[in-house]
Amino acid sequence: MPFNLGEVFPDFQGETDQGPIKFYEWQNNSWTILFSHPRDYTPVCTTELGRAAKLAKEFERRGVKMIALSCDDPESHRGWIKDLEAYCALPTGKFPFPIIADAKRTLAVQFGMLDPDELNNEGMPLTARVVYVIGPDHKVKALIVYPATSGRNFDEILRLIDSLQLVAKxxxxxxxxxxxxxxxxxxxxxxxxxxxxxxxxxxxxxxxxxxxxxxxxxxxx
The missing domain is CATH 3.30.1020.10 (Antioxidant, Horf6; Chain A, domain2)
Known part of the structure; x- marks a missing residue:
């Protein structure tokens, strides 16, 4: 089950396209969005993560770190990033956030991110389009869940963060x-x-x- 608002999002270790991370150490008391996508090399996900990368400086300006997750391995992420860079005319070799590799679905299950209606060729469930907004105190400030079939609006996520940060002050x-x-x-x-x-x-x-x-x-x- 997903974590509820106000619950502490747990620390975890994971592999990413940029190497291993320890979440709390990586987060470093910043606002964070952790968002999952179903698969690399798929059309909706390409438009989504491309748009997220284009908005990376806006998130950074708000002191927000970004990190993605899907059930693919690090090599898949690294190869797919080249498509994202080409599609969105991004600088090559400087993708602005890491993508967690969760091929065994361990983290996706723990975080309540699986979509039971979307399966891969082996009949395994894919990750849904989940967004956790996590505060500097590691607590969940917002949770958004979209099915695999519907792309998210990252401008709306920015608007939400503006509201959350203002209300916090x-x-x-x-x-x-x-x-x-x-x-x-x-x-x-x-x-x-x-x-x-x-x-x-x-x-x-x-x-x-x-x-x-x-x-x-x-x-x-």
Whole structure:
């Protein structure tokens, strides 16, 4: 089963296209996304990891490390990376994140990443398109699961990280379709008498038929 929000994501050792890693040591108290894909040399995965690589500097700018995983061996990863570099016009020999090799599916099972409906030629289940966002405290901050048939939106993952990092620093929440710089929402737990002290940029309460005054906006801190 996947790890739940707030649970500590475990330390582990693994082989990658860049050599062996110890996860906590590699993470080094950074925000991290660990994301799985079904197979190397497959079309949707090529578009996905290519897009992730194109956005690597945006993740880095937010202090986020990236690491991928699939049930292929390190040599397969290294060969496939050449296709990713060609498809996305990336600099050769400088792929921006490691890809874990999990041919025995040990980690995929531990992390709840297998898709029972997608099988390889031997009838073995492939990894689904899972994303774990893991905080510097090693706790799971977000979990996204897509089936093998649907590619993810890595711009949305960036937006999610912007929200998670902002909420970690300030007593606010973010509304639907929020983008960095938009107004944010004051949580219902904040008392009216504390608004001026807690939100010096001001608070706007939305008038609603209920008259309960629970929808309160403030400029992004």
């Amino acid at each position: 300030h007593n606010i929440v973010t509304p639907v379709d929020w983008q960095s710089g938009d107004k944010v929402i004051v949580p219902p737990t904040v008392k009216t008498e504390d608004l001026a002290k807690c939100y010096p940029k001001g608070v706007e309460t939305q008038d609603l038929p209920s008259g309960k005054g629970y929808l309160r906006f403030t400029p992004q801190p």
